[in-house]
Amino acid sequence: QVHLQQWGAGLLKPSETLSLTCTVSGGSLREFYWSWxxxxxxxxxxxxxxINPNGSVNYKRTLRSRVTISLDTSKNxxxxxxSSVTAADTSTYYCARRAVDYFDYWGQGILVTVAx
Amino acid sequence: xxxxxxxxxxxxASVGDRVSITCRASQGINTYLAWYQQRPxxxxxxxxxxxxxxxxxxPSRFSGSGSGTEFTLxxxxxxxxxxxxxxxxxxxxxxxTFGGGTKVEIK
Numbered sequence: 593q594v595h596l597q598q599w600g601a602g603l604l605k606p607s608e609t610l611s612l613t614c615t616v617s618g619g620s621l622r623e624f625y626w627s628w629x630x631x632x633x634x635x636x637x638x639x640x641x642x643i644n645p646n647g648s649v650n651y652k653r654t655l656r657s658r659v660t661i662s663l664d665t666s667k668n669x670x671x672x673x674x675s676s677v678t679a680a681d682t683s684t685y686y687c688a689r690r691a692v693d694y695f696d697y698w699g700q701g702i703l704v705t706v707a708x
Numbered sequence: 709x710x711x712x713x714x715x716x717x718x719x720x721a722s723v724g725d726r727v728s729i730t731c732r733a734s735q736g737i738n739t740y741l742a743w744y745q746q747r748p749x750x751x752x753x754x755x756x757x758x759x760x761x762x763x764x765x766x767p768s769r770f771s772g773s774g775s776g777t778e779f780t781l782x783x784x785x786x787x788x789x790x791x792x793x794x795x796x797x798x799x800x801x802x803x804x805t806f807g808g809g810t811k812v813e814i815k
Contacts, residue, residue, distance in 0.1 A: 627804075636795065636806055636807070636808050636809050637752065637795060637797075637806040638806070639803050639804045639805070639806070650802060650803070652803050653803070686751055686752075688751075690799075690804075692757075692799075693740045693742070693757070693758075693798075693799035693800070693804075694742035694754060694757040694758075694797065694799065695742070695744075695752070695754065695797070695804075696754050696757075696763070698751035698752060698753075699751065700751060701750075701751050
């Protein structure tokens, strides 16, 4: 059974860099695509970006200048960095596995709050 | 980006009711549509992919239909654990996008 466990800082100040990591167990990062998705409090889901087993990335156009997704296959982990955060980046952040055209496994989610 | 519009946004129903949720795409997406259930404080859970294929372990009271621009999620007999928010998602073309959600509450 595939399991995604994520961690990272939950409280940031404006202009800081958000940093989250997702560890995959029960499966290999050498297959499928690995995504980050966020959800502002009380709102819907927004795809942020993804990385494939070769390390190629795709990012949401409006976030591209601030996002970096990376892969560490030796640790079976992938990570998200989002720079220059503002209050608008306050959300629950999820890591997820993309199988073809849907997301079949998700991390537990981490609420990241940006406040001064 | 492809925009997905769900209706209704909110649905009040009773245990045992048959309920349907619609998802309309701003352009044709073949059958590259998935449905998720999200309970409060939890991650979304995949119910259906390919518009109509039930994810393993999902009860058969859930079903999906449609192609092109209009899709439907149906719950044949609502159970207490089905009160949640439901989202559609497409990946006919990048980026993946989600509908705004339909919250199903107890009448």
